[in-house]
Amino acid sequence: MQNGNVFSSLKDKVVIVTGGTRGIGFETVQAFLAQGSKVALFGSREETVAQALEKLAVINPSYTVRGYHPDLSNPEEIEKTVSEIKREFGGIDVLINNAGVSDNCSIYDYERDHFNDVMTINLRSVFEMSKAVAPIMRDKKKGVILNTSSMVSLYAQRIGSAYPTSKFAVNGLTKSLARELGKDGIRVNAVAPGIIETDMVAALDQNTVKSLASGIPLQILGKPQDIANAFLFLASDMSSYITGAVISVDGGFVG
Ligand code: NAD
Numbered sequence: 001m002q003n004g005n006v007f008s009s010l011k012d013k014v015v016i017v018t019g020g021t022r023g024i025g026f027e028t029v030q031a032f033l034a035q036g037s038k039v040a041l042f043g044s045r046e047e048t049v050a051q052a053l054e055k056l057a058v059i060n061p062s063y064t065v066r067g068y069h070p071d072l073s074n075p076e077e078i079e080k081t082v083s084e085i086k087r088e089f090g091g092i093d094v095l096i097n098n099a100g101v102s103d104n105c106s107i108y109d110y111e112r113d114h115f116n117d118v119m120t121i122n123l124r125s126v127f128e129m130s131k132a133v134a135p136i137m138r139d140k141k142k143g144v145i146l147n148t149s150s151m152v153s154l155y156a157q158r159i160g161s162a163y164p165t166s167k168f169a170v171n172g173l174t175k176s177l178a179r180e181l182g183k184d185g186i187r188v189n190a191v192a193p194g195i196i197e198t199d200m201v202a203a204l205d206q207n208t209v210k211s212l213a214s215g216i217p218l219q220i221l222g223k224p225q226d227i228a229n230a231f232l233f234l235a236s237d238m239s240s241y242i243t244g245a246v247i248s249v250d251g252g253f254v255g
Contacts, residue, residue, distance in 0.1 A: 019099030023198035027224035122166035178244030194250025217252035
């Protein structure tokens with residue numbers, strides 16, 4: 001029987017959050033910091049990373065958080081940054097692969113580079129980050145890798161096929177790595193958010209959002225905190241017997 005804070009195992013853990021500057025990622029960074037974790041916050045640009053760090057310093061100046069902006073399409077930069085974090089923090093306990101880009105391009109209009117760009121950030125970077133971090137976790141015989149999938153990894157979407165394709169593949173990668181890394185004490189899971197109120201959703205056509213919302217049994221859009229809560233659970237020892245799972249956090253959306 002657990003007493004007190006159910007997430008106490010997260011205190012002093014070193015957590016990487018990619019796409020940590022805003023939306024789901026920023027909320028996740030705050031949620032882990034509030035549990036006493038130490039966070040390596042990744043963003044795509046130095047400027048947005050600095051802004052996120054400034055906001056966090058206002059919320060709580062004693063948070064332990066550092067910012068990084070490696071090019072997630074460059075495996076060498078990823079390796080270098082992960083080594084730097086290991087040196088600076090003394091290890092890496094949790095990796096949250098959250099950076100992602102959406103896509104609403106019709107197949108008639110696709111330029112090949114655009115399809116590749118979506119796959120590079122949403123899928124390839126998840127593989128490369130996991131590849132860089134897994135040996136560090138193996139040395140400790142313990143670690144957690146969490147991926148941000150999407151409800152479209154179950155239902156696809158009407159237009160913008162690279163996005164669901166990438167997220168279906170993220171589920172496959174999650175389950176494959178869970179099977180491969182379980183023997184090394186590394187758990188790998190994904191969270192599949194429904195429609196969450198972030199900039200990504202604000203950029204979508206509002207009629208599309210309305211028609212999607214009508215399929216949600218709980219009849220409300222999700223909040224970034226809902227996804228952060230799932231990450232806290234999956235990173236903590238409360239989920240120590242869960243691996244290879246894709247957990248839907250979508251208000252019960254049924255396609
Ligand atoms: P967002 O656009 O607010 O944030 C995306 C984050 O990814 C940002 O921090 C950005 O810096 C980072 N990022 C984007 N391109 C990058 C690049 N090239 N290099 C490095 N970082 C990059 O979006 P969000 O809604 O918070 O999405 C976060 C994750 O959740 C994504 O993986 C997204 O696919 C997934 N998701 C979101 C929703 C939703 O409704 N918002 C639903 C399902 C899944």
